Amino acid sequence: MSLSTAPLARAALRRHGGTSYRLAVAAAAFGVVVLAWAVAVLLVRGIGVWGNNQPFVWGFDLIAYAWWIGVANAASLFAAVLVLRRHGLRTAVNRFAEAAALAAVLVASLYPVLHLGRPLLAHWVFPLPMTTGVWPYFGSTLVWDFWGIVSHLVVTSLFWFIGLIPDLATLRDRAAREGRLGVARAYGLFALGWRGSLAHWHRHQAAHRLVAALVLPLLLSAQTVVALEFVATPVPAWHQPRLPLQVLLTGLPAGLGVVLALAAVLRGGLGIERHIDDADMDLLARLLAAAGAGCAALYAYDALSGLVLGDAATRAAYAARLSHPAWWGGLALGALLPQLLWWRRLRLSARSVVPIGLLASAGVWLDRWSLVVDGLDRAGAAYRPSLNEWALLGGGLALFCLCLLLFARHVPVVSMFEIRHEENEREREEAEA
């Protein structure tokens, strides 16, 4: 039996997507227009259009930031581990996991700029030789965060792009064969003159694995730095050494849930069930369930240390978080709901994995709300997100979807060269047998 990569290339080289594809792109594009409107309003009128106040100076901005970083992290952590372990599953899912990570980082990187009181001065966190002679304060967690998000963006895009080069060359060749020279040139530009020589393959493998190795510590650091922004303040619910680990691990269901849902949608939507097969889905779903189980254990530890082992201020702050529904929502959706995926029948049905994956992701969002808003339990006005904040949240989701839709349309969603490689391996094994 042989797997053909033709459907993957066909999906990328089709002149027109299907009607549902076009509808999806239109919906996502509309969402991006809403996002653009929200950003324009934000830049013109300032962040006074948000519902923040004293003491809730942060709200949807930091929740969304931490959440998107979590999505990106889990997705690219997953992909990087696959690359480094040369796991068979990687052939199927790593490409769109990487793409999801990249899109999530893109959306996340909006927030550190947009949430500033004076966003046009965001470049002041760069160590620029400005006439003021003032450098950034390198001890500030926000400066660490700036380097964290920039590195994340660079490395994630490199990781995704390096993996894509041989397939871009394939697309270039196929387009050229079909006589579509313009398309061929476009793909050729990004294929960086790939000719498939042994030397190319050798360097490509080295580069790919090198970047994958870079991704791992970076992912730990990116999420940790986000957590450190909270830890470095004396707010009792935030000033906890366990917070970086907690933020890092509870981020996993967010990304895995999104990747799982995406995989289910893609294999149905593009008709590539054979390339993302049941075994892939099975493994991915079990990973999400395991991440959920890990989160549940972490929640238990969190509650234990927050309510029993901590000092009086920690206990009071944790009890305050428990008195709001968001914490319980995070526990139920992010940790407990994925446990359903231990049932094989639920794992293999798109009807169950898509909602479970998305709800697990939403649960992590609630967990971030519980930390950012409910953790700041102080007397004063309540925090009520405004229309602009909802528009930014929805618009960010739309931007993420649009990126993925364009990706699914214009580049191979599953790594073609690796499938061919795997095919060759299998043929060799069969021949040897």
Add this chain to the structure above:
Amino acid sequence: MTAGRPATDPTRRDALGLMAASTALALAGCDGPDEFGQPLWSRGRGAPDAASYATVLELDGLGRGVLVHTRAGHAVKVEGNPDHPASLGATDVFAEAAVLSLHDPERSRRVRAGGRPRPEAELEAALAAARETLRATGGQGLRLLTGPVSSPTLRRLIGQVLAAFPGAAWHRHAPLAEDAALDGALAAFGRPVAVVPDLARARAVLCLGADPLGAGPAQIRLARDWSEGRAAGRAAGALPWLCVAGATPGLTAARADRRLALPPAEVTRLARAVATALSVPGLAATAAHPEAGAIAARLRAAGPDALVLAGPGAGPEAHALAHATNAALGSAARRLVPSPLGGEGLDSERLGSERLGGEGKAGESLRDLVSSMAAGTVSHLLVLDADPVGEAPAALGFAAALDRVPFSLHLGPRLDATALAATWHAPLRHPLESWGDSLAFDGTPALCQPATVPLVASARDAAQVLLALLGHSEPEGGPKAGTARAAVRATWAGRWNLPADSAEFAARWEAALERGVAGEAPPALEPTPRPGWDTLRDPPPTDGLVAAFVPDPAVRAGEWAHNAWLRELPQPLTGLAWGNAALLAPATAAALGLRAGDEVMLALEDRRVPAPVLPLPGHAEGVVTLPLGGGRRVGEVAAAGRGFDAGLLRPADGAALAAGLTLHPTGRRAAPPLAPTARGQEEAPRLLAPGGSLAPPPRDASLLPDWPYPGPAWAMAIDLDACIGCNACVLACQAENNVPVVGPAAVAAGRAMHWLRIDRDVLGPAGGPEAAGRDPPATQFRPVPCMHCEQAPCEPACPVNATVHDSEGLNVMVHARCIGTRTCANACPYGVRRFNWEDHRRAVAGALRNPEVSLRPRGVMEKCTYCSHRIAAARAGAAAGDGPAGPARTACQSACPTRAIVFGDLADPDGPVARARRDGRHFLPLGQLGTRPRTSYLARMEGTAPAPPADGAPG
């Protein structure tokens, strides 16, 4: 005139003519009879371009001496006048807010007839015509209506008007006048007296519906005296004892050792029971009260240092009882002086008391006027600086009666309801622009001089209008004969028995202007209770609730409703801002199933008004407190439609207490605009028993070496035992530092910008272990500025070095560097940082702005600077040798009536802050965090020496 055009329609030619005429008039105004130009009438204090001028500002007709700080000719800040006995260098919220009223863009600027702008000359002509008419009739039908008037000049001129027009009469509109106190004084002594308490001396004080530390014309002085008495008590190890009996919790009740939440009738019973227990001579009836024995024992033990104070929350009977009890105790802790609002300057023998309604009870005076107006016997009415249409009880029907007066002139600073209802309106000069004089609550006179150029060209003084009525208005009548300045000079030439052109007068006049005090307080009266004094009886309790009409902490009776600083200030006990609510006891609210913000229909007789309710701990059951001055129907943005108008319910006689109020929930919510001031991390309030002390803060373990401060190390210590929560520091900070007003919506959203906030900690059953057993609860006020921590958590949080430490230990905020990450606000455990969610610069720009403090753009963080510009000015002045004398004082410190805030160099071991830090009451806020705050607190003391054995039954 073109045929067919209505005769009243001006042609283009007419319009041009009018324009030319008004331009000519405006030009003429520049060098007109009145003074115009730089207000350098006296030598200023301070540098020439930043001088202070002494003048006086009135509250309820009584003066508080102030120094007006000017920058380049603009009045930007009011400070207290240390030489004036009603200020002693401190201010209250109303003095601080005066500069905002002065610069209010919504001030009345035009002469109006029937609400429409008219040229000034028309008013002059109308006044001249009125004068001729009245001369012919002997002033029949002429009525003057003023607010409470202590000004010797105005009283002299009113006397001249009454003498020149035998048919004229003077009436007074004073919605906050204490008519019950007048009745009580008349019953006790047979003459009106004013009580000047000496709280510095008093060792045992019983307040009967009185709130001496609350807002009022004597608040600053009384609070200062009280804090000095307390400081002396702390030093001697025996704190003075303060008992407050009354319905509405006030600032005094918050500091009381014993608080009795009683309805007015019970207060009177308590007063009689205490008098009974003290065997006060002349009692016509006895009474008993379970608390009376202990209170009487305390008062008797204090002897001449005991004091019983009756206030607006008690009826006339309690006032009379208080006078008699003080006399029986031989109290030397109060002086009785002639009322500054009555008696002096008017020849009441000759004029007849029926024409001097302005001297008597305000309620009767206004009622007499309205009945004359309604009867059609008033032809000319002059309303001088009062808003009876807006503020008088609606039941009185003033507005309807005013329609029957053919000529009415309203002279007022704003286009209020009276301005629109009167036939003529002329803008009144603000006190900071005008000449005048005033008496303090103890009778000390002071001169009022302009501290700025007049900002409204067509505005005039009340004295000018009276002079015009007397026929002195023509400029050619003599050099500046018609001006207020000339009138004030004439008054004081008369009082000093010196010719106005003598050198001796000139010297004394200049000294009075410069010092801000024009003479001594009158000698105390020594009246004794007349025999048979105990004749007054308060009306017996009736069914229903008692309505207590009280001045609103922000707007008084409504005259401050326009002032956005005061509106936005969280009110001391309720936290309300930009509105008001009917206050009642939590038990009363629970019985009716009401929560804060539920709307009720208040009904008194046939008058009804809907209002939100607010249960207030420590409020007496059976009483509903209704703050006056809300719900203006016309007026400025800050005034109109904010809150409900209790004047719609008030009885026609303007009584402060009215029985028979009913209250029906409407089922609607009308959330009172509570100012949800964000607090820092919570910390249990610390209270110290007498003689107790707190453990010194442990030296926090830090791996970082201490930072050396070779120069001064600025620090602040705030004495919570002295703080009364009067809010003066908050407004002083707002005025000094260009802190913007954000409006009710932003306040409700938690975006108020005050750099200094006052946290309220309720001490009582829910207030923590130290305060257990207090019932009703007391309130601790805690002013919270920036702590200027040595290990400030906000500083390492900032990525762009926008908040850093300076060489003198100040935590400085560099607005220009801030990019608005708001991380520092999260890092601050004290919650003192404020973020500019909107661009507020336009609201602060203009003449009002303090040019030494920069305006902050949208998107940057700001906070208390310890008034670093004042520190810089003091440093520069010391270097140049001619700057402001003495060490730097922060605005909050200068304003504080009780001197609760001290500021200075921590490194100076003999400095005030270092001394405060050696006090056993000293503690660092949230000291366990290791932030080493430079702002620290001295804990409040609770409790006094054990009570002497209670007296038995009256012997």
